[in-house]
Amino acid sequence: MHVPDGFLDAPTSVATGVVAVAGVALALRGARRELDDRTAPMAGLVATFVFAAQMINFPVGAGTSGHLLGGALAAVLVGPWSAVLCMSVVLIVQALLMADGGITALGTNITLMALVGVWVGWGVFVLVRRLLPRRTSSVVPAAVVGALASVPAAAAVFSLLFAIGGIAPVDPGTVLGAMVTWHVVIGIGEAVVTGLVVASVVATRPDLVRGARPALETRELEIRSARR
Amino acid sequence: MGAGHGHRLHFHGHSPVHRAPAHLKLLALLGFMLVVVATPRDWYAAFAAEALLLLGVVALSRVPVRYLAPRMVIEVPFAVFALLMPFIAHGPRTEVLGVTVSEPGLHAGVALLVKGTIGVLASLTLASTTEPQDLLRGLQRLRMPDLIVQIMGFMIRYLDVVTAELGRMMVAMRSRGCDPRSPRHWPTLARAMGALFIRSYERGERVHLAMLSRGYDGRLPSQGRS
Structure with missing residues (x-):
């Protein structure tokens, strides 16, 4: 899934690196609002969780398997700013300590999976949540649609980058078509797993789900009598 | 660990x-x-x-x-x-x-x-x-923002703890006849992932409280040492 070294030319890699640095710098300020001085330990543990979640493979057909990207999942659970930080740190650790994704492609990977993946996932999630009734149960379908949109969106941005700075004269339409079709399939797996995980956390600890905050704020304490 | x-x-x-x-x-x-x-x-x-x-x-x-x-x-x-x-x-x-x-x-x-x-x-x-x-110390010397270095430090420190926790959950699931790779068992797998998230998040809260009680003020003392 991770873009290796040499896939995009040097100017494109440097340009996406600048975008990634800007995006992460903004996220550093935003995450302080979401997590205050708990940022370091909380984001660290959530990043570890995202890494563990990515270890789970699911079959996507033709003998290959995909794995969870987790951008939309992290955004719904801890909020978009912290999610960008967590995803970026996961990608940095994978590039530097696990040789997964090239070091010159780190900016590209952060732009695609941390910035596009998280913000498209969160944006679609917020839109769908607004359309649905204000209940904690609405968080799950909204998260499903957000996750479904986030994966092909990242694939589409990759195709765009490949059209600008790709190293081979492949027809951009072909790349876009193949990438988006393939990633819609992966996106369906991502959406199902994201929805199920969010549903299980909402059922047990809705207070931990950032995306459920508006629904929780309007929920009133309900006192039922013991006798029916 | x-x-x-x-x-x-x-x-x-x-x-x-x-x-x-x-x-x-x-x-x-x-x-x-x-x-x-x-x-x-x-x-x-x-x-x-x-x-x-x-x-x-x-x-x-x-x-x-x-x-x-x-x-x-x-x-x-x-x-x-x-x-x-x-x-x-x-x-x-x-x-x-x-x-x-x-x-x-x-x-x-x-x-x-x-x-x-x-x-x-x-x-x-x-x-x-x-x-x-x-x-981590190298990244710090290269002026990587301190918060990113700290988050990376926590991730590296707890990587084995959290993945071992996931591994134990997987062993428990398999020993009950569940195959985590099959889409048929995704609901069970997802509940395990939800539990893993809650455990990780709560571990983060405990770690933060433990750090506060030892005088944490937003900077890690040991990382400044070269």
Whole structure:
């Protein structure tokens, strides 16, 4: 899934690196609002969780398997700013300590999976949540649609980058078509797993789900009598 | 638990490459890979020189090739893409072993394979010769924002704790007849992931409280030491 070294030319890699640095710098300020001085330990543990979640493979057909990207999942659970930080740190650790994704492609990977993946996932999630009734149960379908949109969106941005700075004269339409079709399939797996995980956390600890905050704020304490 | 015990890719050694300061190794890797990526795709002599330089560093690090080679399978999906390139690219056609392929596509495929392989081997060399704690200190010296270094530190420290927790959950699921790979059991798997998230989050809260009680004020004292 991770873009290796040499896939995009040097100017494109440097340009996406600048975008990634800007995006992460903004996220550093935003995450302080979401997590205050708990940022370091909380984001660290959530990043570890995202890494563990990515270890789970699911079959996507033709003998290959995909794995969870987790951008939309992290955004719904801890909020978009912290999610960008967590995803970026996961990608940095994978590039530097696990040789997964090239070091010159780190900016590209952060732009695609941390910035596009998280913000498209969160944006679609917020839109769908607004359309649905204000209940904690609405968080799950909204998260499903957000996750479904986030994966092909990242694939589409990759195709765009490949059209600008790709190293081979492949027809951009072909790349876009193949990438988006393939990633819609992966996106369906991502959406199902994201929805199920969010549903299980909402059922047990809705207070931990950032995306459920508006629904929780309007929920009133309900006192039922013991006798029916 | 995880800290100071090395990580999965680290290969213990005392070669000059192991002893070199981490921030220099990071800068060297980044500079070297930028040169490799910027090399035009038909400068085969340049690729050979870059590959020789890298192999020299690998030899100097005394990390056995037997250790590095199996870990290079990570690039296989992109090798497949590189092999497809001559067939899907357009441009003038040429004939190789009786098969008509696109000439620029062929060059691009070869260049992609070479650059990708050099990249994976170079990253593996950094990962196998650098302790995570040294890497963090190196990043700090390179003016990486302190918060990012701290988050990375926590991630590295708790990586083994959380993945071991996930591993125990998987063993428990398998021993109850559940196959986590099958979509039929995704609901069970997802509940386990939900539980893992709650446990990780609550562990983060406990860690934060423990740090506060030891005088944490937003900076980690041990990381400032060089």
